[in-house]
Amino acid sequence: MKKFLFLVVMLAMFATHGAVAQDQEGYKRVNLQDEFADNAFTFFTQAPILLSGDKTASNAMTIGWGSMGNYLGYKRPTVTVYVAPGRYTYQFMERYPRFTIMEFDNPDVARYMGSHSGRDGDKAAALGLHVAYTPSGTPYYTEAKTVIECEIITSFHQDESNFRNETPRNFYKNFEAGIHAIYIGEVIGAWKK
Numbered sequence: 001m002k003k004f005l006f007l008v009v010m011l012a013m014f015a016t017h018g019a020v021a022q023d024q025e026g027y028k029r030v031n032l033q034d035e036f037a038d039n040a041f042t043f044f045t046q047a048p049i050l051l052s053g054d055k056t057a058s059n060a061m062t063i064g065w066g067s068m069g070n071y072l073g074y075k076r077p078t079v080t081v082y083v084a085p086g087r088y089t090y091q092f093m094e095r096y097p098r099f100t101i102m103e104f105d106n107p108d109v110a111r112y113m114g115s116h117s118g119r120d121g122d123k124a125a126a127l128g129l130h131v132a133y134t135p136s137g138t139p140y141y142t143e144a145k146t147v148i149e150c151e152i153i154t155s156f157h158q159d160e161s162n163f164r165n166e167t168p169r170n171f172y173k174n175f176e177a178g179i180h181a182i183y184i185g186e187v188i189g190a191w192k193k
């Protein structure tokens with residue numbers, strides 16, 4: 001019995017460790033469906049940061065496109081992001097199961113993350129950002145004011161045969177980074193400062 005209780009306490013401590021760390025950094029967990037007041041059409045135009053990886057490796061970049069809604073259930077909020085194969089982040093999105101989307105007060109973060117590649121060096125270190133991990137082990141930066149953690153449900157690798165009108169045909173004519181892959185992520189955690 002004693003052994004069992006010890007195990008339960010250890011498991012509880014392990015499960016809450018990340019959450020406690022996030023509380024200490026000034027985050028409050030939010031339920032996006034009840035508490036997210038941002039405009040989903042303009043959220044991504046504020047240039048949030050997409051970070052993909054795990055405790056061993058990660059890379060982040062600025063994104064300007066994305067969608068928020070539900071998929072496979074009314075109580076399954078999802079965030080969809082679009083990542084071009086030419087981005088270093090693409091290799092991470094292909095390899096790792098989860099990603100975070102973050103908002104920052106400092107506009108230098110989006111400027112730098114959107115104009116440099118992780119292939120040439122650690123962008124987070126260059127910006128002085130600190131990596132931490134959610135209870136699921138997904139990386140985020142403690143300087144972010146909003147962190148949305150997603151687990152990828154499915155992804156789509158489009159080619160020209162998928163295009164249905166002239167908008168993508170015209171866009172991709174002169175776009176060197178390749179046709180964006182589409183990742184639908186189920187929201188598994190969200191925090192705001």
Ligand SMILES: Cc1cc2nc3c(=O)[nH]c(=O)nc-3n(C[C@H](O)[C@H](O)[C@H](O)COP(=O)(O)O)c2cc1C
Pocket residue numbers: 047059060061062063064065066082083084086087088089090110111113114115116117118119180
């Ligand atoms: C405002 C802004 C929005 C961007 N949005 C996207 C996007 O939605 N998808 C994408 O693939 N690249 C987007 N980019 C480009 C990448 O952020 C940029 O190429 C970055 O340097 C890639 O870094 P990486 O090679 O480390 O992945 C955006 C860039 C900026 C500045």
